[in-house]
Amino acid sequence: MTSPSPSPSPVKPANENIDKTLTHKLLLVNGVNLNLLGKREPDIYGHTTLADIEKRLIARAAQYGIELICVQSNHEGKLVDEIQHHGLLADKAAQVDAIIINPAAFTHTSVALRDALLATQKPFIEVHLSNVHARESFRQHSYLSDVAVGVICGLGHLGYQMALTYWLDNLYSITLEG
Numbered sequence: 558m559t560s561p562s563p564s565p566s567p568v569k570p571a572n573e574n575i576d577k578t579l580t581h582k583l584l585l586v587n588g589v590n591l592n593l594l595g596k597r598e599p600d601i602y603g604h605t606t607l608a609d610i611e612k613r614l615i616a617r618a619a620q621y622g623i624e625l626i627c628v629q630s631n632h633e634g635k636l637v638d639e640i641q642h643h644g645l646l647a648d649k650a651a652q653v654d655a656i657i658i659n660p661a662a663f664t665h666t667s668v669a670l671r672d673a674l675l676a677t678q679k680p681f682i683e684v685h686l687s688n689v690h691a692r693e694s695f696r697q698h699s700y701l702s703d704v705a706v707g708v709i710c711g712l713g714h715l716g717y718q719m720a721l722t723y724w725l726d727n728l729y730s731i732t733l734e735g
């Protein structure tokens with residue numbers, strides 16, 4: 558006789574330590590050309606669109622009462638404005654707790670994004686769909702990695718889910734059972 562399989566409970570309920578009087582927020586930032594996901598070099602970047610990635614992450618965060626604010630732009634200055642606003646300039650209660658960012662090609666060029674992220678003093682995770690270390694040498698330098706909490710690359714769109722999982726656990730004690 559086989560013993561009954563454990564009831565599926567992959568996720569512990571939101572931790573009591575979460576201050577329910579605050580609306581927790583996270584920021585997802587996607588840089589240049591990532592609006593083309595699904596159409597752009599799918600052998601490298603996959604078939605999942607950015608809208609799908611954002612929808613799934615928003616829904617998962619919302620399960621725990623966390624708002625995920627999503628921004629994408631092809632313009633470096635616009636991304637700097639968004640990071641400044643959500644990370645520092647908005648009222649304290651409206652600011653995000655942490656950031657997930659795929660700066661795309663700006664990864665390899667942008668001191669401005671690095672400075673904006675540092676200015677907010679919000680922790681961030683850098684995500685890349687592709688394994689940048691297995692590609693052209695110019696993709697192997699990032700202006701952000703040394704000041705990121707962590708870097709996830711090469712795992713496709715699941716990299717974003719993993720970054721969210723980390724923040725759920727690290728900031729709000731919402732832990733996946735291992």
Ligand SMILES: O=C1C[C@@](O)(C(=O)O)C[C@@H](O)[C@@H]1O
Binds near residue numbers: 589687689
């Ligand atoms: O646009 C991108 C996407 C990317 O950030 C990635 O997600 O794999 C990698 C970058 O080198 C590239 O410029």
